[in-house]
Amino acid sequence: MSASEVVETQPAPASQVVSLRTVEKTRSPWMDAWRRLRRNRAALIGFVVISLNVLAAIFAPQIAPHSYTDQNYTALNSAPSWIIDLFPKMKPLGAEGGYVRVNDDYILGTDNLGRDLLTRIIYGARVSLSVAFIGPLVSLLVGTMFGMIAGYVGGRVDNIMMRIVDIMYAFPTLLLVILMMVFFRSSLNQSDPGTLAFRLNEIDSRTGGMIFIFIGIGLTSWMDTARLARGQVLSVRQKEYIEAANSIGADTPSIIFRHVLPNILGPIVVAESLAIPRYISFEAFLSFIGLGVNPPTPSWGSLIAEGSNAIISYPNQAIFPALALFFVMFAFNFLGDGLRDALDPRSSKEV
Amino acid sequence: MRKGFVVLLVGLLVISSVLMTTAGSTKAQEPKVLYTALLPGDVKIDPSLASDANSITMLNVLYVGLTGLHDETVAIEPGVATEWTVSDDGLVYTFTLAQGVSWVHYDAEAGEVVQVMDEAGAPLTLKAQDFVYGITRTLNPNTGSEYSSVLAPWVVNGQESLAGEAVELGVKALDDYTLEITSPQPAGFLPMLYGLWMARPQLQSVVEEFGDTWTEAANYVSYGPYALKSWEHDVEVTLIKNPFWAETMYIPQAKIDEINFIYLEEPAQLTAYEAGELDWIATVPLADLDRMRAERSDQLVIGPGQCTYYYGFNVLKDGVSNVHLRRALSMAVDRDVIVQILNAGQVPAGFFTLPALAAAPHQEDYPDLAIWSDAAKAQEEFQAYLADEGITADQVPQITLQHNTSQAHATLAQAIQQMWKDTLGLEVQITTQDFAVHQETMRFDAPQIWRLGWCFDYPDTHNFLYDVFRFVGPDSNNHTNWENPEFQALLDEAKTMTDNAARAELYAQAEHILVYEDAVMIPIYYYTSIDLTQPYVVRTYAQTGNERFEKWDLSE
Numbered sequence: 001m002s003a004s005e006v007v008e009t010q011p012a013p014a015s016q017v018v019s020l021r022t023v024e025k026t027r028s029p030w031m032d033a034w035r036r037l038r039r040n041r042a043a044l045i046g047f048v049v050i051s052l053n054v055l056a057a058i059f060a061p062q063i064a065p066h067s068y069t070d071q072n073y074t075a076l077n078s079a080p081s082w083i084i085d086l087f088p089k090m091k092p093l094g095a096e097g098g099y100v101r102v103n104d105d106y107i108l109g110t111d112n113l114g115r116d117l118l119t120r121i122i123y124g125a126r127v128s129l130s131v132a133f134i135g136p137l138v139s140l141l142v143g144t145m146f147g148m149i150a151g152y153v154g155g156r157v158d159n160i161m162m163r164i165v166d167i168m169y170a171f172p173t174l175l176l177v178i179l180m181m182v183f184f185r186s187s188l189n190q191s192d193p194g195t196l197a198f199r200l201n202e203i204d205s206r207t208g209g210m211i212f213i214f215i216g217i218g219l220t221s222w223m224d225t226a227r228l229a230r231g232q233v234l235s236v237r238q239k240e241y242i243e244a245a246n247s248i249g250a251d252t253p254s255i256i257f258r259h260v261l262p263n264i265l266g267p268i269v270v271a272e273s274l275a276i277p278r279y280i281s282f283e284a285f286l287s288f289i290g291l292g293v294n295p296p297t298p299s300w301g302s303l304i305a306e307g308s309n310a311i312i313s314y315p316n317q318a319i320f321p322a323l324a325l326f327f328v329m330f331a332f333n334f335l336g337d338g339l340r341d342a343l344d345p346r347s348s349k350e351v
Numbered sequence: 352m353r354k355g356f357v358v359l360l361v362g363l364l365v366i367s368s369v370l371m372t373t374a375g376s377t378k379a380q381e382p383k384v385l386y387t388a389l390l391p392g393d394v395k396i397d398p399s400l401a402s403d404a405n406s407i408t409m410l411n412v413l414y415v416g417l418t419g420l421h422d423e424t425v426a427i428e429p430g431v432a433t434e435w436t437v438s439d440d441g442l443v444y445t446f447t448l449a450q451g452v453s454w455v456h457y458d459a460e461a462g463e464v465v466q467v468m469d470e471a472g473a474p475l476t477l478k479a480q481d482f483v484y485g486i487t488r489t490l491n492p493n494t495g496s497e498y499s500s501v502l503a504p505w506v507v508n509g510q511e512s513l514a515g516e517a518v519e520l521g522v523k524a525l526d527d528y529t530l531e532i533t534s535p536q537p538a539g540f541l542p543m544l545y546g547l548w549m550a551r552p553q554l555q556s557v558v559e560e561f562g563d564t565w566t567e568a569a570n571y572v573s574y575g576p577y578a579l580k581s582w583e584h585d586v587e588v589t590l591i592k593n594p595f596w597a598e599t600m601y602i603p604q605a606k607i608d609e610i611n612f613i614y615l616e617e618p619a620q621l622t623a624y625e626a627g628e629l630d631w632i633a634t635v636p637l638a639d640l641d642r643m644r645a646e647r648s649d650q651l652v653i654g655p656g657q658c659t660y661y662y663g664f665n666v667l668k669d670g671v672s673n674v675h676l677r678r679a680l681s682m683a684v685d686r687d688v689i690v691q692i693l694n695a696g697q698v699p700a701g702f703f704t705l706p707a708l709a710a711a712p713h714q715e716d717y718p719d720l721a722i723w724s725d726a727a728k729a730q731e732e733f734q735a736y737l738a739d740e741g742i743t744a745d746q747v748p749q750i751t752l753q754h755n756t757s758q759a760h761a762t763l764a765q766a767i768q769q770m771w772k773d774t775l776g777l778e779v780q781i782t783t784q785d786f787a788v789h790q791e792t793m794r795f796d797a798p799q800i801w802r803l804g805w806c807f808d809y810p811d812t813h814n815f816l817y818d819v820f821r822f823v824g825p826d827s828n829n830h831t832n833w834e835n836p837e838f839q840a841l842l843d844e845a846k847t848m849t850d851n852a853a854r855a856e857l858y859a860q861a862e863h864i865l866v867y868e869d870a871v872m873i874p875i876y877y878y879t880s881i882d883l884t885q886p887y888v889v890r891t892y893a894q895t896g897n898e899r900f901e902k903w904d905l906s907e
Contacts, residue, residue, distance in 0.1 A: 071769055073688050077638065091645070099641035112638055112762050113692065113769075205749060205780050290756065295765050295781050309618045309758045310638030312625075317638075 033266075036342040043338020049331035057125040064119040065107070069296050072114035078103035079110075083316045090314065100314070109316045111306060117317060120298035121324050127210060127287075127299035128280050128328060131217065135279030136272040138218030143225025144268060148256055150226070151233030162230065165223045177216045177282070181291040184212040208297030213283055221279065228271055232264035239263075266343040274336035277329040284325055300325045382608035383905045385888070387631045388615040388623065390757070392786035393585045397566050398551040399489040402497040403786075404806060408897045409612075410548045412590065413573040415602060417446050417482070417530070418546030422893035422902070425810050427543050428601045431477060431574075432530075441537030441849070444545065448528040452477040453595040454554055456572045457580050464578045464593050467554070477574050479524035481552030486522045486532075487512075488558065489549045492826070498549040500827045501808070501818045504846070505544055507533045513826075539849050540709070543809035576605045576901035587613040590900075606904040617758060624883055630905070631884045633898075637759050640694055643883065650886065653695050656878030657896035658806035659703055659815070662752070662767075663872045665797035666833045669748040675736035676747075677870040680800070681722050682729035683774040684767055690876050692766055693759075699724075700874035702862040703805075704815040710851040711812045712859035720859050722867045722874070726774045733775045750779045754802035755789040763875075764802070793830040801830065804878065806896050812858050817842045820865060833871040838864045 037043055056063060078101040084090050091098035103110070108117040150161040184204070204211040236242065237260070245259050286292035287301030295302070300321045307318030394406040401410050411419070417432040432446040454467040454475045466474040489496045490503055490512045503509035507521025521533030532545055544550070554572050561570045571579040573593070580591035589612070592605040615623065617636040621643075623629045635643055635651070643651050664671040671677055686699035701721025704711045712720055737744060752768070754760040764781045771777045779800070784792060793801055805828070807814050819828045821842050838861055845857040866874055884890060889904040 069769055069772070071766060073691055076692060076694075077641070097645045099645040113766055202749065205778075290783055295761065296768065306758070306761075309636060311618075312622070313639045313642040 033342040037338050040338040042334040046331035046334030049327060053125050053328055054129060056122050057129045060122045064122045066116035066119045068119045068123045068298055075103045075110050075114045077112055077314055079316055080104045083109055087315050108320050111317055120303055121321050124298040124300045124303055127293055131279050131283040132276045134214045135217045135221060139221045139225045140272060143222035144229045147226035147229025148233050151230035152256055165226050168223050173220045176220055180216045209294035213292055217279055217282055228268055232267055233260055236260055236263050270340040270343055273339050276332040280329055384609040384611055385607045386611050386629050388620040388629055389612045391614045398548045398553060399494050399496045401548050404896060407548055411897045412577040412900050413575045414551045415575045416546030416551055418542050420895045422891050422895055422899045425894050430546055442534050444532045446530045448479060450528055451597055452574050454572050454574050455578050455593050455595050457578050457591055464591060466595055467572055477552060478527045479530040482530050483522050483524050484555045485551050485553035487520055488553060496549060500822050502549050505534045507535050536847055540809050540811040547808055585614055603901055605901040610900055630888050633882055635881050635883055637762060650883050652882045654880045654892055656880045658804045658878040659700055660804045660875045661872050662800050662802055663831050665799055666831055666871060668799040670750050671799045673736050673739055674870055675732045675739055679729045679732035679775055681870050681873040682725045683771050684873055685724045685770055695881055696879045698877040700876050702866050703874050704812050705877060709811045710854040712855045712862060717859040720862050729774050744776055751782055751798045752779050752800040753782045753798040755786040756783045760802055794825040797830045816858060816861050831871045835864060835869055
């Protein structure tokens with residue numbers, strides 16, 4: 001009796017789905033979120049700043065006034081007049097106690113090899129933004145998959161998988177990344193041609209040292225996402241639509257990807273977008289201590305490191321890359337906040 | 352109200368008078384302390400093991416050699432040997448030692464320097480036997496002395512001993528205060544060489560009792576004008592005046608009571624100096640040099656240096672095993688630009704030896720002695736390399752340049768990296784290591800290209816060419832893994848001669864092989880010394896690279 005009831009009621013939800021679809025056309029949850037996001041001014045500013053940075057990173061060769069490797073030996077440590085006016089400590093050559101070469105060809109001045117600082121900051125955005133996108137991507141791919149499988153399959157599998165996460169958690173992340181970078185840089189360097197390690201090293205040196213940063217960040221950042229995804233799956237697994245999908249005999253992968261994933265993605269996206277500033281600062285930190293990108297590839301972290309050595313004599317060399325880092329981290333934070341408000345109506349002020 | 356005011360006034364008076372008296376009295380007792388800094392890289396104050404400039408400077412005030420170099424004239428002068436004689440064939444040196452030089456040790460509990468006593472309770476003095484022990488220990492292969500290869504050729508059976516054979520060394524104590532050293536060959540610089548740190552005395556009882564830890568402050572013994580007060584590894588070292596040092600004409604009693612060395616990176620050193628926390632620093636960051644010129648021109652002294660800055664090749668490694676590539680890399684380095692970047696009067700180097708040394712060849716006399724920057728020729732050599740190996744430009748193996756961590760090295764490495772890219776189209780990867788790790792890496796598995804500097808220990812060309820490149824292996828200073836019989840024969844021949852002009856002729860040929868024909872190293876520039884000293888420090892400026900702190904003072 002009950003079985004026939006189920007069979008009979010089967011078409012009814014189908015018609016409901018159709019009617020729901022017509023509603024979706026006007027206002028899907030994602031559209032709704034976008035609408036809310038647009039109304040959030042801080043998030044919008046963040047979005048604009050990030051977009052501008054992405055554009056700058058992509059079109060760096062077109063907009064940068066110089067090449068990031070070109071060294072001008074007649075303009076070592078030079079600064080334009082407006083910077084000299086801005087920092088009274090920097091006295092121009094010729095004045096009493098003056099020591100700074102004045103050169104207005106370089107808008108933000110040059111470094112100790114006569115390389116244009118503005119150009120290097122623009123190119124540095126490439127590294128930071130790549131990390132901002134690759135970091136979450138790796139984290140999403142690995143972490144979400146891992147967490148979903150653990151959460152959906154449950155039982156002993158869940159237990160083992162989550163203990164692995166616990167073990168990974170036990171390592172201090174920063175230390176682990178530093179160890180890995182040292183390992184990559186020192187031992188893979190000496191690997192024999194033809195091996196995987198050798199290829200990796202080759203790709204790494206072609207990309208100016210970015211691949212190892214991605215691997216390092218990727219390997220240490222997926223655990224948070226995995227835990228979050230598992231928790232979300234556990235709460236979603238009990239929902240009626242999963243039961244429904246199960247009852248029509250959908251196989252596990254299709255349930256996970258078509259029914260579970262879309263419903264847990266919101267919180268994960270929010271968590272990841274809030275984690276982006278952490279990835280950026282991670283890269284900057286690695287480059288700052290000399291384990292990040294290879295010279296002469298500029299990254300904001302390595303620019304700040306180089307600039308900090310000259311911070312008393314030429315403050316512009318440290319301050320401008322630091323400002324770039326500051327603004328982008330803020331922008332990602334604002335955007336992440338905005339996304340959280342937009343994707344989670346319960347926390348929104350409107351409701 | 353009124354009463355309160357009076358009380359306050361009286362109180363202030365009492366407090367201020369107390370403050371004034373204590374300030375006055377402590378000033379009289381307060382020791383004179385010179386605060387200075389070292390670049391990170393812990394020192395090794397074992398005379399057998401020291402090899403870097405910081406350790407050697409300290410050893411020169413802790414352990415005085417048989418002979419020494421005057422700090423300003425670089426002329427030889429007596430150390431703990433009051434006089435010495437040479438046999439007619441120039442082989443046997445007999446040194447007469449000063450008597451009554453006490454071995455001392457800093458007693459942390461008593462807070463003062465005390466004499467080391469023998470079993471009978473009498474002060475232990477420096478004896479010729481201590482020299483015999485010190486030299487024997489340096490030449491023992493188990494000690495692992497990097498400078499043993501410098502000393503070994505000049506002591507009978509030295510090289511055999513270093514090779515692990517049980518032999519009788521040519522060092523003898525004729526009596527407690529007479530030391531005889533026999534060399535297999537004569538040479539003009541031998542009196543200076545026998546005064547170097549690896550030929551200094553060591554106290555056998557202490558070294559054998561404590562083993563590797565005998566250099567710790569708790570165990571350390573010395574006899575020079577300063578003693579070791581404390582040594583916190585990689586943090587700071589403090590030397591304290593040795594009141595038992597018997598003043599000589601050449602080495603006075605120290606006037607400064609304590610010298611505190613703290614390990615700081617270059618920028619931090621300057622910051623501390625500008626804040627008045629350091630009295631003297633021997634390095635100024637590249638980025639701040641122009642500002643120091645403008646702001647502290649009275650404290651900044653730039654003088655001639657004692658070292659050559661160079662890149663070496665490990666000739667066993669991919670790519671740089673080919674001489675054409677090495678030559679191309681060397682010629683592509685624009686040395687004029689390098690000294691322009693460095694901005695402190697450094698001199699471009701086309702060959703290895705410092706031109707100021709005895710028997711050094713000069714460019715004017717030997718026009719094709721050096722390798723010079725030449726972009727067109729560099730490209731020719733690069734093409735020759737490609738043809739040699741039968742590869743195209745994009746099949747060149749990955750080349751790695753390694754330097755020890757420092758902003759100045761990093762700046763130069765990036766400048767040279769760019770020169771190689773512009774001239775040869777070759778992308779070289781740069782890696783960095785801390786100095787101690789860098790040194791170990793070079794001893795056992797040097798990367799393709801590595802950075803080093805070499806400073807003279809005694810002012811003779813032999814100390815550059817022979818002492819660095821004659822031998823090969825982890826216990827030598829030669830990390831190139833390169834050997835050339837012709838080069839070695841030239842050096843061996845020059846070693847037997849005493850006429851400086853004739854030696855210069857041979858050294859010129861050897862240099863040509865080293866930097867041009869085989870191009871195993873890239874000479875880049877000759878250093879200058881850069882000092883910032885507070886106006887109240889009364890000091891000498893050592894031309895030897897090793898400051899003689901016992902001659903310094905602090906004025907009020």
